[in-house]
Amino acid sequence: MIRMENVHKAFDDNHVLQGMNLDIPQGTSMVIIGGSGTGKSVALKCILGLIKPDSGMIYVDGKDAQKGDRDAFLARFGMLFQGAALFDSLPVWQNVAFRLLRGSLKRPADEAREIAIEKLRRVGLKANVADRLPAELSGGMQKRVGLARAIAAEPEIIFFDEPTTGLDPIMSGVINDLIREIVTEMGATAMTITHDMSSVRAIADNVAMLHGGVIQWTGPVGQMDASGDPYVEQFISGSAEGPIEAVR
Amino acid sequence: MSPISLLGELGRAILNMLAAFGRVALFALDAVSHIFRPPFYPREFGIALLNIGWLSLPVVGLTAIFTGGALALQIYAGGARFNAEAVVPQIVAIGMVRELGPVLVGLMIAARVTSSIAAEIATMKVTEQIDALVTLSTHPMKYLTAPRVLAALITVPALVAVGDIIGIAGGYTVATQNLGFNPAAYLKNTVDFLEARDIVSSLVKGAAFGVIAAIMGCYYGMSSGRGAQGVGRATKGSVEAAAVLILAANFVLTGVFFSL
Incomplete structure (x- = not known):
C-alpha cells in the first residue's frame, strides 16, 4: 500500500535519508525503530508531503504520493503527533x-x-x-x-509518531493496546515510529530498523529477536557497544 | 579582514536582505490570494475581528486621547512664540488625522496584534499544530493567515477613525478646559478645516498598516525556528519589521497623497 523507493532527504549538510526503501502492505502495522535523529519522523512527513524529499519516489496504492488531489490524498490519513x-x-x-x-x-x-x-x-x-x-x-x-x-x-492509513513518549509505563501500555485494537478493528494500515521496544512488541506486525539514512533490517516482529542484524540486536539490548555509535 | 572579503560580506548581506524581501513579498501575495479563494473560515475571521479590532480599542483610545491632549499643549506653546495660538484646533485636527492617528494606531497594532499573531502561530509551529492542520486537510494560509489579514484590513482603518476622533477630542478637552478656547468655535474650526482627502488618506494608511501588521505577524510565525527561542525571535522580529515597514509605508503614502 505504501512504498518508499530510494528516498533521499538532506537538511543543509545533514543527510538524513540516504536511499530509504520500505514497503508497507495494506492492513498491516509497520513499526519503524531507530535512534533519535535517524530520520524516522522525516520519513513519515515525507509520505504525508509535509516535507518534500530531495529525490526518490513515494507511492500510496501504486500512485505517486506527490501528485493528484492533495485533499483527497490527505483525507485517507490520520495522524497522532508526538506531542498530540x-x-x-x-x-x-x-x-x-x-x-x-x-x-x-x-x-x-x-x-x-x-x-x-x-x-x-x-x-x-x-x-x-x-x-x-x-x-x-x-x-x-x-x-x-x-x-x-x-x-x-x-482513515485508511494511520500514522503514529512516538505515541508513548513522555508517558509513564502504565499509560504507555494503555496507549499501545488502544492503537493495536483500533488498527485491527478498523482494518487500517498503520505506520508507527518509536524507540520504545514495548510499543514495538505491542503494535507491530512488521518492524523496520532505520539507521544511517537507510533501512538496515525489516521483517515480521516475531523474527526481530532472532534477526541476526547487529543494528537490531544492539537496539533491542540497549547496549552502548555495537555498530550504532552511542555518542551521535 | 581584507577589502575583498569585506566586499564579499557586504554583498552577502545585501543578497540576504533582498532574498528576505522577496520571501516576504511572495508570502504577502500568497496570503492575499487566499482571502479570495475558498474554503473560507468565518469563525476564524470573526475571532480575528474581535481580537484585532474590538480588543484593541482601549489601547488605541488611550494612546489617542493622551496624544491629542499633548499635541494641543505643544501647538499652543509653539504658536504663542509668533502669536498663532489660535491655530490649535486646525493643527490638532490635521496632525491627528493625517499623521499621528494612523501612525500611532499602526504602531500600537504592531505592538499588540503583530506580536500576538507571531507568538501564537510560532507556538503552533513548534508544537506541530501547523503540521496537524495540514494532515487534517486544512491549508494553514487559509485557516490562519487569510482571516487575520482580512480582519486587519477591515478593522485597522476603523480603529484609525476612532483614534482620530478620540485624539481630536483629547485636544478639544485640553484646549477648552486649560487653554481658554471656546468649545463651539474649536469644533467649528476643526470641522471647517478638515477636507475629505485628509480623512481618506488616514483610512488608506490604516488599511495599509493593518495589512502590514497582520502579514508580518503571520510571516514570522510561520517561519519561526524551533523551541522557545524560536518563538521569542519570531515575535521580536515581527514587531521590529512591522514597525519599520509601517513607518516606511507612512512616508511613501504621505508622499503619494501630497502629490495628488
Whole structure:
C-alpha cells in the first residue's frame, strides 16, 4: 500500500535519508525503530508531503504520493503527533471533530459532536472531557484525544509518531493496546515510529530498523529477536557497544 | 579582514536582505490570494475581528486621547512664540488625522496584534499544530493567515477613525478646559478645516498598516525556528519589521497623497 523507493532527504549538510526503501502492505502495522535523529519522523512527513524529499519516489496504492488531489490524498490519513498537537484554542470535541466541521467531510455540528464523543469513548475518555480545553488535560489524556482525532474520520492509513513518549509505563501500555485494537478493528494500515521496544512488541506486525539514512533490517516482529542484524540486536539490548555509535 | 572579503560580506548581506524581501513579498501575495479563494473560515475571521479590532480599542483610545491632549499643549506653546495660538484646533485636527492617528494606531497594532499573531502561530509551529492542520486537510494560509489579514484590513482603518476622533477630542478637552478656547468655535474650526482627502488618506494608511501588521505577524510565525527561542525571535522580529515597514509605508503614502 505504501512504498518508499530510494528516498533521499538532506537538511543543509545533514543527510538524513540516504536511499530509504520500505514497503508497507495494506492492513498491516509497520513499526519503524531507530535512534533519535535517524530520520524516522522525516520519513513519515515525507509520505504525508509535509516535507518534500530531495529525490526518490513515494507511492500510496501504486500512485505517486506527490501528485493528484492533495485533499483527497490527505483525507485517507490520520495522524497522532508526538506531542498530540492539539489546537489550544479549541475545546476537545472540536479538536476531535476538526475534519468533520469543515472541508469535504463537513457535517452538522451536532452530528460532529456526537461522533467526537463516541471517538473519545473509544479511547477511554468520558463525555465530560469534550468541552474542556487541551491545556486542562494530562499528557496521557492529550495523547488519547490526539488518537481520537486521528481516527475520527475513519482513515485508511494511520500514522503514529512516538505515541508513548513522555508517558509513564502504565499509560504507555494503555496507549499501545488502544492503537493495536483500533488498527485491527478498523482494518487500517498503520505506520508507527518509536524507540520504545514495548510499543514495538505491542503494535507491530512488521518492524523496520532505520539507521544511517537507510533501512538496515525489516521483517515480521516475531523474527526481530532472532534477526541476526547487529543494528537490531544492539537496539533491542540497549547496549552502548555495537555498530550504532552511542555518542551521535 | 581584507577589502575583498569585506566586499564579499557586504554583498552577502545585501543578497540576504533582498532574498528576505522577496520571501516576504511572495508570502504577502500568497496570503492575499487566499482571502479570495475558498474554503473560507468565518469563525476564524470573526475571532480575528474581535481580537484585532474590538480588543484593541482601549489601547488605541488611550494612546489617542493622551496624544491629542499633548499635541494641543505643544501647538499652543509653539504658536504663542509668533502669536498663532489660535491655530490649535486646525493643527490638532490635521496632525491627528493625517499623521499621528494612523501612525500611532499602526504602531500600537504592531505592538499588540503583530506580536500576538507571531507568538501564537510560532507556538503552533513548534508544537506541530501547523503540521496537524495540514494532515487534517486544512491549508494553514487559509485557516490562519487569510482571516487575520482580512480582519486587519477591515478593522485597522476603523480603529484609525476612532483614534482620530478620540485624539481630536483629547485636544478639544485640553484646549477648552486649560487653554481658554471656546468649545463651539474649536469644533467649528476643526470641522471647517478638515477636507475629505485628509480623512481618506488616514483610512488608506490604516488599511495599509493593518495589512502590514497582520502579514508580518503571520510571516514570522510561520517561519519561526524551533523551541522557545524560536518563538521569542519570531515575535521580536515581527514587531521590529512591522514597525519599520509601517513607518516606511507612512512616508511613501504621505508622499503619494501630497502629490495628488
